[in-house]
Amino acid sequence: MVKVSVYTVPQLDDFSADKIESAVLELLGALHEEREAVHSEAEWKALRDRWLARKNGLLTQVNDTWLKAAPKEAKRDVGLRVNELKVKVENVVEAARWASLDWLKPPNDMKFLFAVSGVRLRDHATARLESERLDITLPGVKRPIGVKHPVLRVQDEIVAVFKAMGYSVGEGPEVETDYYNFESLNFPPNHPARDTQDTLFIAGQESKLARDRLLLRTHTSPVQIRTMEKQPPPVRIVIPGKVHRNDPLDATHSPVFHQVEGLAVDTNITFCDLKGTLDDAMKALFGSSVKTRFYPSFFPFTEPSADMQVSCIFCGGKGCRKCKFSGWIELLGCGMVDPNVFEFVKHNGYDSSKISGFAFGMGVERITLLKYEVEEIQLFYEGDVRFLEQFA
Numbered sequence: 236m237v238k239v240s241v242y243t244v245p246q247l248d249d250f251s252a253d254k255i256e257s258a259v260l261e262l263l264g265a266l267h268e269e270r271e272a273v274h275s276e277a278e279w280k281a282l283r284d285r286w287l288a289r290k291n292g293l294l295t296q297v298n299d300t301w302l303k304a305a306p307k308e309a310k311r312d313v314g315l316r317v318n319e320l321k322v323k324v325e326n327v328v329e330a331a332r333w334a335s336l337d338w339l340k341p342p343n344d345m346k347f348l349f350a351v352s353g354v355r356l357r358d359h360a361t362a363r364l365e366s367e368r369l370d371i372t373l374p375g376v377k378r379p380i381g382v383k384h385p386v387l388r389v390q391d392e393i394v395a396v397f398k399a400m401g402y403s404v405g406e407g408p409e410v411e412t413d414y415y416n417f418e419s420l421n422f423p424p425n426h427p428a429r430d431t432q433d434t435l436f437i438a439g440q441e442s443k444l445a446r447d448r449l450l451l452r453t454h455t456s457p458v459q460i461r462t463m464e465k466q467p468p469p470v471r472i473v474i475p476g477k478v479h480r481n482d483p484l485d486a487t488h489s490p491v492f493h494q495v496e497g498l499a500v501d502t503n504i505t506f507c508d509l510k511g512t513l514d515d516a517m518k519a520l521f522g523s524s525v526k527t528r529f530y531p532s533f534f535p536f537t538e539p540s541a542d543m544q545v546s547c548i549f550c551g552g553k554g555c556r557k558c559k560f561s562g563w564i565e566l567l568g569c570g571m572v573d574p575n576v577f578e579f580v581k582h583n584g585y586d587s588s589k590i591s592g593f594a595f596g597m598g599v600e601r602i603t604l605l606k607y608e609v610e611e612i613q614l615f616y617e618g619d620v621r622f623l624e625q626f627a
């Protein structure tokens with residue numbers, strides 16, 4: 236039980252309005268403290284008797300020590316104050332009764348007490364009520380709602396297009412080994428991409444075997460091998476992710492950017508499947524009037540390899556500044572998975588005499604630049620809200 240110091244009615248030697256006021260406040264403060272300690276009906280009864288008992292209750296004492304002792308000229312005022320006080324004390328005691336009933340406990344008994352009694356207590360409780368005061372006429376705090384970054388939005392959109400075709404979604408590490416990033420993708424040992432010009436290697440690994448050296452992946456293609464190591468054919472997967480190159484920043488290049496990789500392996504996968512799949516995906520991304528065409532190209536991990544171009548989304552193929560008056564825009568690399576790549580995962584069911592596959596890889600920033608007609612890639616990384624909020 237809470238220990239409460241017991242209040243006794245003080246003698247007044249001065250009956251000025253100020254003195255009475257402070258005595259009244261002290262008394263109400265004491266009443267509040269005692270009332271806070273009431274947790275059962277029995278305790279409430281003790282409180283009631285102490286304050287309201289005719290014979291020697293505190294209110295009777297107030298009557299005797301304040302009113303009766305007041306000098307003639309102060310009697311009227313003191314009488315008014317004592318009557319006011321009486322009503323307040325009765326209200327508080329009555330409120331405490333309800334609050335003492337377990338089944339009727341108000342959520343915040345101080346507020347309840349305040350509301351029922353109309354008492355203005357200037358002690359700590361009052362302070363709490365003051366601090367919790369709400370001005371409901373003030374306008375609320377507006378929190379701006381964020382939106383998905385345009386690059387991630389387009390990345391998600393690309394992934395969703397392939398998911399709708401039955402592809403699953405995978406991921407791989409950004410810090411990769413030379414083996415996954417190059418060797419198992421059929422890059423010859425001294426391929427220029429391995430050169431420190433393009434690839435960011437982790438420092439201090441001279442003592443490691445070349446294939447174990449860590450680097451920041453330069454493309455999402457290593458996840459092709461990682462996927463095939465874990466899962467036998469058939470495979471249909473898209474892999475979105477961040478890649479890094481030692482490229483200087485210009486209007487269309489950034490040393491950190493995003494790619495979405497794709498891989499499909501099964502029996503009887505042909506170049507026609509590759510063309511049909513990518514044509515469908517481009518129509519879903521850019522609109523059904525967009526056309527695709529495939530140009531011979533070279534990648535170490537695909538054979539044959541192609542660059543896929545889309546009809547210029549700005550001029551519809553007539554020729555404009557954006558497509559350098561060719562009517563076509565180069566968008567991604569693709570091809571049929573090279574049998575040399577399957578060799579690295581042969582043990583997991585990838586026998587190139589029985590299965591075949593296609594792969595593709597596209598730059599997400601590049602597609603976003605085209606889709607939203609953004610002039611400079613830097614705008615994606617500067618975090619300028621005035622730019623980003625246009626995608627809300």
Ligand code: DAH
Pocket residue numbers: 453454455456496497534536537567568569570593594595596597
């Ligand atoms: N990895 C290539 C790059 O970063 C893109 C690429 C080309 C991915 C052909 C592929 C592919 O899967 O088949 O430029």
